[in-house]
Amino acid sequence: MTERETPPTGSRPRVLSVAGTDPTGGAGIQADLKSFAAHGAYGMAVVTALLAQNTHGVRDVLVPDAAFLRAQLDAVSDDVTVDAVKIGMLATAAVADEVGDWLARHRPPFVVLDPVMVATSGDRLLDDDAVAAVRRLLAVADVVTPNLPELAVLADEPVARTWPEAVQQATRLASAAGVAVLVKGGHLPGVESPDALVEGGRVVELPGARVASTSTHGTGCSLSAALAALRPRRPDWASAARDAKRWLGGAIAAGEALRVGSGHGPVDHFHHAPALGLPVFTDEVGGILAAACAASLEQPFVRGLADGGLPWDAFVEQLHQDALYLTAYSRVLARASTLAPSAEAQEFFARGAHSCLAVERSLHETYLARASVRPSSPPSAVTRAYVDHLAAVAAHGSYAEVVAAVLPCYWVYAEVGVTLLAQADAVPGHPYRDWVATYGSAPFTEHAAHACRLADAAAQHVDPATRERMIAAFDASCRHEVAFFGQVAVVATDPGRQVAALAVR
Numbered sequence: 155m156t157e158r159e160t161p162p163t164g165s166r167p168r169v170l171s172v173a174g175t176d177p178t179g180g181a182g183i184q185a186d187l188k189s190f191a192a193h194g195a196y197g198m199a200v201v202t203a204l205l206a207q208n209t210h211g212v213r214d215v216l217v218p219d220a221a222f223l224r225a226q227l228d229a230v231s232d233d234v235t236v237d238a239v240k241i242g243m244l245a246t247a248a249v250a251d252e253v254g255d256w257l258a259r260h261r262p263p264f265v266v267l268d269p270v271m272v273a274t275s276g277d278r279l280l281d282d283d284a285v286a287a288v289r290r291l292l293a294v295a296d297v298v299t300p301n302l303p304e305l306a307v308l309a310d311e312p313v314a315r316t317w318p319e320a321v322q323q324a325t326r327l328a329s330a331a332g333v334a335v336l337v338k339g340g341h342l343p344g345v346e347s348p349d350a351l352v353e354g355g356r357v358v359e360l361p362g363a364r365v366a367s368t369s370t371h372g373t374g375c376s377l378s379a380a381l382a383a384l385r386p387r388r389p390d391w392a393s394a395a396r397d398a399k400r401w402l403g404g405a406i407a408a409g410e411a412l413r414v415g416s417g418h419g420p421v422d423h424f425h426h427a428p429a430l431g432l433p434v435f436t437d438e439v440g441g442i443l444a445a446a447c448a449a450s451l452e453q454p455f456v457r458g459l460a461d462g463g464l465p466w467d468a469f470v471e472q473l474h475q476d477a478l479y480l481t482a483y484s485r486v487l488a489r490a491s492t493l494a495p496s497a498e499a500q501e502f503f504a505r506g507a508h509s510c511l512a513v514e515r516s517l518h519e520t521y522l523a524r525a526s527v528r529p530s531s532p533p534s535a536v537t538r539a540y541v542d543h544l545a546a547v548a549a550h551g552s553y554a555e556v557v558a559a560v561l562p563c564y565w566v567y568a569e570v571g572v573t574l575l576a577q578a579d580a581v582p583g584h585p586y587r588d589w590v591a592t593y594g595s596a597p598f599t600e601h602a603a604h605a606c607r608l609a610d611a612a613a614q615h616v617d618p619a620t621r622e623r624m625i626a627a628f629d630a631s632c633r634h635e636v637a638f639f640g641q642v643a644v645v646a647t648d649p650g651r652q653v654a655a656l657a658v659r
């Protein structure tokens with residue numbers, strides 16, 4: 155009995171790409187195989203066309219004859235059970251018809267058709283007279299994944315100019331061709347890059363933020379391949395599409411850091427996974443972080459915050475130091491933004507620098523305005539030491555070191571904030587709950603998680619000596635965090651009552 159007759163349930167779905175090649179690895183078969191692997195599938199590939207292309211465009215195309223294409227397809231399906239297939243560049247009508255013949259004989263359970271027509275570079279990837287052959291394949295596909303110009307060609311209508319127009323056009327195509335349509339909005343202007351799955355008269359919107367990046371070569375290939383890899387382990391196309399799109403957004407955001415080519419670069423298919431043999435940075439420094447959080451929670455200031463018994467003067471003095479610290483920290487975040495290897499990281503740290511100044515201003519307008527602290531009082535020795543450490547890393551360190559140095563301020567505050575918020579919520583009328591909630595709830599905890607991801611990504615690309623310096627910078631910042639929480643001494647002057655010693659360390 156052959157494997158074809160009784161397909162064993164393998165540990166991974168066996169997924170086939172039928173597509174063209176890209177020697178720079180960003181699109182076509184090379185991208186599909188990475189996308190399959192990123193989604194835990196076993197990848198296979200049949201070549202429809204050999205391309206000489208890079209991130210700037212296509213230089214030459216060689217299309218093997220139809221008999222050789224059939225030999226490749228049969229070599230796979232005579233031996234291996236294909237759980238899903240993704241069909242990409244078909245180049246000519248002869249190639250498209252050959253693939254159609256093979257599907258008629260060996261149709262896998264899930265068929266995704268990416269109707270590749272024109273590359274991001276503007277080069278044509280499908281002969282004009284092959285469009286009819288691609289339309290014929292719609293009848294044997296489960297899902298077709300057109301961008302807006304491809305959708306217009308398949309629907310034989312003008313290109314949609316708005317997202318609602320695109321969804322309506324996709325709905326007409328889906329009903330006329332009897333196929334599910336995953337319409338992609340990457341070519342639309344604006345801050346959103348929406349997709350939608352139109353299936354059986356039902357529209358599932360898949361919203362997504364547009365990532366400011368030129369690393370969009372192969373996005374369509376990677377998305378359709380992810381869809382094929384996911385579908386055998388998902389209940390329906392909508393859930394596979396949702397997961398594929400979420401993953402692709404991260405892959406686009408991490409693409410620029412790969413530094414592949416000077417044109418439209420590829421996405422980072424493995425942005426979510428650490429390279430084998432290299433520990434994840436935040437795992438490696440997790441022990442340092444845990445110790446810093448435990449020590450912070452022991453500081454009298456933090457304990458007073460937790461039970462609400464902290465004297466007001468001590469709170470105000472700490473906030474004054476906080477405001478001084480934030481002004482300096484903002485400059486260091488701006489430095490991280492300047493050095494950032496991707497638009498996404500640049501934007502994250504620029505926004506962080508801006509919000510530090512906004513928080514600093516609001517401290518003066520709220521808590522500090524109600525206090526008697528003179529705005530001109532100087533930074534404490536503890537605040538100065540922390541700020542000097544950060545400034546030194548910013549002045550001499552690489553991007554990765556700066557990110558490691560700024561990370562504890564996000565991470566320690568988020569961890570301590572979550573613990574404190576739970577304790578504050580148990581105390582009716584807790585006087586500091588609002589301030590604690592700023593750090594103990596989203597969006598701050600999400601910012602902290604984002605900063606952790608950027609530190610992990612930065613650590614992936616550095617030499618061992620730089621990684622050591624990252625750890626040292628992180629460790630020093632953690633120690634400064636603990637000292638910062640401990641700088642306001644809270645002393646008991648009479649039983650049952652605490653007052654702050656306003657002379658901070």
Ligand SMILES: Nc1ncnc2c1ncn2[C@@H]1O[C@H](COP(=O)(O)OP(=O)(O)O)[C@@H](O)[C@H]1O
Nearest residue numbers: 301338339340341347348349363364365373374
């Ligand atoms: N700058 C971007 N930011 C986020 N997602 C994007 C961006 N550009 C494209 N996408 C997404 O990449 C996928 C491919 O989209 P699109 O560019 O429309 O198709 P194609 O790559 O086939 O031309 C879609 O999921 C789309 O929403």
Ligand SMILES: Cc1ncc(COP(=O)(O)OP(=O)(O)O)c(N)n1
Nearest residue numbers: 174175182273274371372373374375
């Ligand atoms: C062999 C091959 N197949 C497809 C493409 C198209 O890639 P790209 O131009 O980047 O567009 P999307 O993958 O984003 O649709 C190609 N260049 N080469």
